[in-house]
Amino acid sequence: MKKKFLIDTHMHTAEISSCGRIPAAELALRCRSHGYDSIVITDHLNQEFLSRLPFNDDWDKIIDHFLSPWEFFDKFGNEILIIQAHPFRDGNETVFPECIHGVEVYNGNPRHNNYDHKALDLCAANPQFYRLHGSDIHCDGDFGRAWMLFDEEIPDSHSFHAAIKQNEYSMGHP
Numbered sequence: 001m002k003k004k005f006l007i008d009t010h011m012h013t014a015e016i017s018s019c020g021r022i023p024a025a026e027l028a029l030r031c032r033s034h035g036y037d038s039i040v041i042t043d044h045l046n047q048e049f050l051s052r053l054p055f056n057d058d059w060d061k062i063i064d065h066f067l068s069p070w071e072f073f074d075k076f077g078n079e080i081l082i083i084q085a086h087p088f089r090d091g092n093e094t095v096f097p098e099c100i101h102g103v104e105v106y107n108g109n110p111r112h113n114n115y116d117h118k119a120l121d122l123c124a125a126n127p128q129f130y131r132l133h134g135s136d137i138h139c140d141g142d143f144g145r146a147w148m149l150f151d152e153e154i155p156d157s158h159s160f161h162a163a164i165k166q167n168e169y170s171m172g173h174p
């Protein structure tokens with residue numbers, strides 16, 4: 001049987017994400033030991049990072065600095081893949097269907113209710129959307145809670161982007 005390539009598309013490192021508990025090097029080794037061939041790091045821009053900006057107390061200026069979702073999509077939408085993770089999780093319910101390429105329709109994080117069925121409804125209303133699964137690893141116990149399976153090796157973000165665009169993948173979770 002031809003080898004398939006296993007990817008986890010959602011995880012956080014202790015170095016960058018204030019909620020991440022596992023350092024990047026260890027995270028990579030542990031994903032390897034769970035059988036993953038490639039991983040996607042999805043760190044948050046945490047408070048510490050934002051506090052280094054000269055206008056950290058002015059949210060409007062912070063948004064100007066990082067661009068609004070619409071400006072961001074206009075500027076980078078042709079170059080990179082913009083996927084909204086757990087769009088309906090409690091506390092982050094702002095959904096930007098016109099400035100994303102797809103959504104995470106299964107989030108494995110056991111500490112949140114992600115209302116994944118709403119993400120599937122959003123995809124049904126936007127059939128052009130790519131659908132992704134991700135474990136959302138922050139700490140012990142979060143590994144292997146979701147996966148995506150590819151026919152070809154995915155050595156970097158460009159090949160990931162290309163394979164997603166070709167819809168050459170299947171997905172699953174325990």
Ligand SMILES: [Zn+2]
Nearest residue numbers: 012017019020
């Ligand atoms: Zn987090």
Ligand SMILES: [Zn+2]
Nearest residue numbers: 010012042136
């Ligand atoms: Zn996350």
